[in-house]
Amino acid sequence: MRLGIDLGTTRTLVARVDRGNYPVVSFFDTDGDAHDHFPSVAVAHPERGLLFGFEAIAAARDEDLRLIRSFKRRLAYPDVNAETTMSVGGKLVPVVDVITGFLGALRTALAERSSISDEFDGDETMVAVPAHAPGIQRFLTLEAFRRAGFTVLGVVNEPSAAGFEYTHRQGRTLNSRRTRVIIYDLGGGTFDSSLIKVDGTAHEVLDTAGHNRLGGDDFDAALAQVAVAQAGLPWGELGRRPYEDLVDECRTAKESINAQTRRVTVDVNDAPVTVRIPDFYEVAGELVDRTVATMSPLIGLDAQGNPSLNDTEVAGIYLVGGASGLPLVARRLREQFGRRVHRSPYPAASTAIGLAIAADESAGFSLQDRLSRGFGVFREADDGQGISFDQIFDRTTVTGTDTFEVIRRYQPQHNIGWFRFVEYASVDEQGLPTGDIVPFAEMLFPYDPALRGQDLEGLPITRIGEGGIIEERYLIDPHGIVEVHVTDLSRGYQISRVLGEN
Ligand SMILES: Nc1ncnc2c1ncn2[C@@H]1O[C@H](COP(=O)(O)OP(=O)(O)OP(=O)(O)O)[C@@H](O)[C@H]1O
Ligand SMILES: [Mg+2]
Structure with a gap:
C-alpha cells in the first residue's frame, strides 16, 4: 500500500493510493470516534512514558497532564x-x-486504529517538508520517518504536493493561456507559497516564497491577545498555564468562525469574554497581509506597482492549509486578487492527497522542484585572517529529478580548510548571503598531509604555500539532501559528509 503522509505542526494527515483515488485515512480516538487526522501532540506520562496523538489527548484530559504541541516547529x-x-x-x-x-x-495507529488497518501491509510513503525548510529539517524529517519504520519514496515540498491536488481536482481552470497556479499554504505553523507551471501532468516549480514561523498558531495568539485586552488585563499578567489554556480555547473558537459569525466567547481567568469578529480581524488581518507580502515576489505588478494577477499566466491562487479556513483569509485575498482566488474543498488534506498522487506511479505526475534556499560555504582567506564566501547552489537550483552536482577545484595555500556551510534566502550585490541565514555545518579538512589523522580542532590556520589539488564535490539528491566530498586529488585523501548527519 502506498501512502502520502503530511506531518503537520498541529495535525498529521494521511491519504492512500487506491486505484486512481486518494482517500484520506481516518483514525479512531480512544472513544472509537473517527477523525480525518492524527493529532501532532505528545504527553510525558509518569508511568507509561511518552504518549502521542489521541492517547496523548485522552491522558492529558483524564490525568491533567500538559500536552506538548508544535514539535515540528522546533x-x-x-x-x-x-x-x-x-x-x-x-x-x-x-x-x-x-x-x-x-x-x-502514527504507524501503530495506521495498523491498528485506522480506516485502513485491515489492509495495512507496509508503508511505502511519500513525505513532505515546508518548501522553506532548512536542509537540516529536511534531513531530520527523512531520518525520523525511516527510523520509525517507513520506507520513504521521496520528500516533496508541501506546496508542490498541494499543486498536484490542484491539478487533479481543478485542472480545467488551466488552459493554454493560463498555465500557472500559485499555491497559498497557510498551515498551523508555517506559510508557504509556490508558483507552479503545469503542462498536463508535468509540474515545474518556478519559484517559492515562504515563512517558516507564521501560521494558524499566530492567529490563535492574536485572538488571545484581543481577549486579554478586552478583559482589561495587562498583557503578561496571565500565568503560563492559563495562557496556554486560553490559546487552546481560542483555537477552537477560531475554527468555529464562519462567514456569518459576529462574535466569539472565550474564558479569560475563568470569566467569559466576548470578542467581536471585526476586532479580531483587525489584528488577524495584519497576519494575512504578511502572507501576501511574503508571496508577492511570485505575483506580477500592476502599473502602480501593486501585486496583481492581471496580465499574468496565473490561472488561480489556490488556498490550502487548515488556517486558510478562516473566512478572513479568502476575503482579503479576493479583495486584492479577485475571482482567481480558489479555496481547496479539503484545505487541511490537500498536501496529503497530493503526496498520495505523487506516490502513485500510475498517475504519471511529474515534478521539477527548486531548492528554495541558497547554499554556500565560507572559507578562510588571507592567512586565516579573513573569510571568503562561495555560493554553491542557487535557490532556484532544480531538485526532485536527478542528483545535481557542483565541483570546485583549487590549490589551497593553507594548512587546514575550515568550511562553514550556510543556507540563506538570497545573496546581496556583493554575492554575500542575506536573509534568514542558517549555519548548516562545519568541516575541517587537513590540506597539509602531515596533519591527516589528527584532531584539527583548535589548531591554528596558517599559510604554507601551494598544496595538492583539492576537489570539492557537492551533490543534492532528489530529496534535496546535500552531500559534500572533499578530496586531495594528488594524494587520494578524502572526507565525505552528508550534511545534517553528525
Ligand atoms: N475551520 C477552520 N478555520 C480556521 N482555522 C482552522 C480551521 N480548521 C483548522 N484550522 C487551523 O488550521 C491550522 C492547522 O492547519 P493544517 O492542518 O493545515 O496545519 P499543519 O499541517 O498542522 O501545519 P504546518 O503545515 O504549518 O506544519 C491550525 O491553526 C487550525 O487551528
Ligand atoms: Mg501542513
Whole structure:
C-alpha cells in the first residue's frame, strides 16, 4: 500500500493510493470516534512514558497532564541539529527522538486504529517538508520517518504536493493561456507559497516564497491577545498555564468562525469574554497581509506597482492549509486578487492527497522542484585572517529529478580548510548571503598531509604555500539532501559528509 503522509505542526494527515483515488485515512480516538487526522501532540506520562496523538489527548484530559504541541516547529529553528533537545515532562529529549516516537505511534495507529488497518501491509510513503525548510529539517524529517519504520519514496515540498491536488481536482481552470497556479499554504505553523507551471501532468516549480514561523498558531495568539485586552488585563499578567489554556480555547473558537459569525466567547481567568469578529480581524488581518507580502515576489505588478494577477499566466491562487479556513483569509485575498482566488474543498488534506498522487506511479505526475534556499560555504582567506564566501547552489537550483552536482577545484595555500556551510534566502550585490541565514555545518579538512589523522580542532590556520589539488564535490539528491566530498586529488585523501548527519 502506498501512502502520502503530511506531518503537520498541529495535525498529521494521511491519504492512500487506491486505484486512481486518494482517500484520506481516518483514525479512531480512544472513544472509537473517527477523525480525518492524527493529532501532532505528545504527553510525558509518569508511568507509561511518552504518549502521542489521541492517547496523548485522552491522558492529558483524564490525568491533567500538559500536552506538548508544535514539535515540528522546533525543526525550523535556525540553530537546530540532530542533538537539539526539547523539554518533555521535565526531561530534555532530542527533538528528532520525539518526532521518531510520534511517527512510530502514527504507524501503530495506521495498523491498528485506522480506516485502513485491515489492509495495512507496509508503508511505502511519500513525505513532505515546508518548501522553506532548512536542509537540516529536511534531513531530520527523512531520518525520523525511516527510523520509525517507513520506507520513504521521496520528500516533496508541501506546496508542490498541494499543486498536484490542484491539478487533479481543478485542472480545467488551466488552459493554454493560463498555465500557472500559485499555491497559498497557510498551515498551523508555517506559510508557504509556490508558483507552479503545469503542462498536463508535468509540474515545474518556478519559484517559492515562504515563512517558516507564521501560521494558524499566530492567529490563535492574536485572538488571545484581543481577549486579554478586552478583559482589561495587562498583557503578561496571565500565568503560563492559563495562557496556554486560553490559546487552546481560542483555537477552537477560531475554527468555529464562519462567514456569518459576529462574535466569539472565550474564558479569560475563568470569566467569559466576548470578542467581536471585526476586532479580531483587525489584528488577524495584519497576519494575512504578511502572507501576501511574503508571496508577492511570485505575483506580477500592476502599473502602480501593486501585486496583481492581471496580465499574468496565473490561472488561480489556490488556498490550502487548515488556517486558510478562516473566512478572513479568502476575503482579503479576493479583495486584492479577485475571482482567481480558489479555496481547496479539503484545505487541511490537500498536501496529503497530493503526496498520495505523487506516490502513485500510475498517475504519471511529474515534478521539477527548486531548492528554495541558497547554499554556500565560507572559507578562510588571507592567512586565516579573513573569510571568503562561495555560493554553491542557487535557490532556484532544480531538485526532485536527478542528483545535481557542483565541483570546485583549487590549490589551497593553507594548512587546514575550515568550511562553514550556510543556507540563506538570497545573496546581496556583493554575492554575500542575506536573509534568514542558517549555519548548516562545519568541516575541517587537513590540506597539509602531515596533519591527516589528527584532531584539527583548535589548531591554528596558517599559510604554507601551494598544496595538492583539492576537489570539492557537492551533490543534492532528489530529496534535496546535500552531500559534500572533499578530496586531495594528488594524494587520494578524502572526507565525505552528508550534511545534517553528525
Ligand atoms: N475551520 C477552520 N478555520 C480556521 N482555522 C482552522 C480551521 N480548521 C483548522 N484550522 C487551523 O488550521 C491550522 C492547522 O492547519 P493544517 O492542518 O493545515 O496545519 P499543519 O499541517 O498542522 O501545519 P504546518 O503545515 O504549518 O506544519 C491550525 O491553526 C487550525 O487551528
Ligand atoms: Mg501542513
